[in-house]
Amino acid sequence: MTQRVMQEPTLLLLTALADEPRHGYAITQEIRKISDGQVTMRTGTLYGALERLLKQGLIEVHREEVVDGRLRRVYTLSDTGRERLEAEAERLAATAREASRRLGAFSSQATGSPRTSAATA
Amino acid sequence: MTQRVMQEPTLLLLTALADEPRHGYAITQEIRKISDGQVTMRTGTLYGALERLLKQGLIEVHREEVVDGRLRRVYTLSDTGRERLEAEAERLAATAREASRRLGAFSSQATGSPRTSAATA
DNA sequence: TGCGCATATGTCGTCAGGTGACATATGTTG
DNA sequence: CAACATATGTCACCTGACGACATATGCGCA
Numbered sequence: 001m002t003q004r005v006m007q008e009p010t011l012l013l014l015t016a017l018a019d020e021p022r023h024g025y026a027i028t029q030e031i032r033k034i035s036d037g038q039v040t041m042r043t044g045t046l047y048g049a050l051e052r053l054l055k056q057g058l059i060e061v062h063r064e065e066v067v068d069g070r071l072r073r074v075y076t077l078s079d080t081g082r083e084r085l086e087a088e089a090e091r092l093a094a095t096a097r098e099a100s101r102r103l104g105a106f107s108s109q110a111t112g113s114p115r116t117s118a119a120t121a
Numbered sequence: 122m123t124q125r126v127m128q129e130p131t132l133l134l135l136t137a138l139a140d141e142p143r144h145g146y147a148i149t150q151e152i153r154k155i156s157d158g159q160v161t162m163r164t165g166t167l168y169g170a171l172e173r174l175l176k177q178g179l180i181e182v183h184r185e186e187v188v189d190g191r192l193r194r195v196y197t198l199s200d201t202g203r204e205r206l207e208a209e210a211e212r213l214a215a216t217a218r219e220a221s222r223r224l225g226a227f228s229s230q231a232t233g234s235p236r237t238s239a240a241t242a
Numbered sequence: 243t244g245c246g247c248a249t250a251t252g253t254c255g256t257c258a259g260g261t262g263a264c265a266t267a268t269g270t271t272g
Numbered sequence: 273c274a275a276c277a278t279a280t281g282t283c284a285c286c287t288g289a290c291g292a293c294a295t296a297t298g299c300g301c302a
């Protein structure tokens with residue numbers, strides 16, 4: 001099946017829906033909070049992603065409410081989305097761990113020249 | 122500077138160079154190992170990424186050797202690349218942690234197998 | 243009264259980066 | 273000698289993120 005690896009903005013979006021349902025604008029605010037102010041999801045990314053994730057069944061429309069005469073859609077994680085987010089988070093953590101481990105492994109042997117010394121040129 | 126967030130294949134590539142210098146094909150094999158057999162980096166991604174990362178100064182040509190009459194380039198992480206990888210790994214870990222935390226917060230009220238119990242009104 | 247800002251949803255063109263298919267060449271093994 | 277691992281490389285295509293723009297309401301304040 002080899003599905004494409006989820007990108008971070010998408011992952012942040014799903015994370016923003018992990019604890020409770022939210023509507024679009026609230027999601028952008030939540031993402032800013034999650035990323036400690038580092039990531040501002042533009043509406044172009046947001047609404048495109050929402051549509052895509054709906055189609056993929058990772059999120060669902062929790063309810064629709066009318067506020068000030070305008071339709072507001074509140075989204076929620078689907079069961080599939082929840083499972084997927086769990087898997088992605090785990091995989092991401094593993095990748096990050098491995099990167100840190102290797103970086104640490106290197107710095108521990110300090111400036112040791114790589115085993116394979118210059119073999120011609 | 123608002124640089125684009127690094128994608129996972131790129132991060133895996135840098136990780137594959139974190140402990141010791143490697144040439145292209147060795148990198149793909151290492152990535153497979155790192156990802157526990159889940160990610161196979163195609164040559165299209167690989168050589169494109171290598172060129173890009175060279176241009177960005179995140180990796181360097183460690184040495185060039187001639188094997189079987191063919192040029193083989195061995196790449197290594199630059200100091201910048203090492204710092205960048207550290208930062209990315211940290212950020213990734215934080216994101217993954219936050220996702221898990223929120224998922225956990227939710228599942229604490231609905232622990233057990235993810236049932237399709239649509240309690241959502 | 244109206245100006246700017248936060249809130250709020252949405253569209254569209256552009257672009258970076260990843261994917262998959264293809265090309266090419268040597269060494270090894272059955 | 274066929275098939276496969278090793279090895280480097282190109283290219284067209286597509287997805288998804290980005291940035292700019294459009295639009296509309298409520299609210300504070302000058």
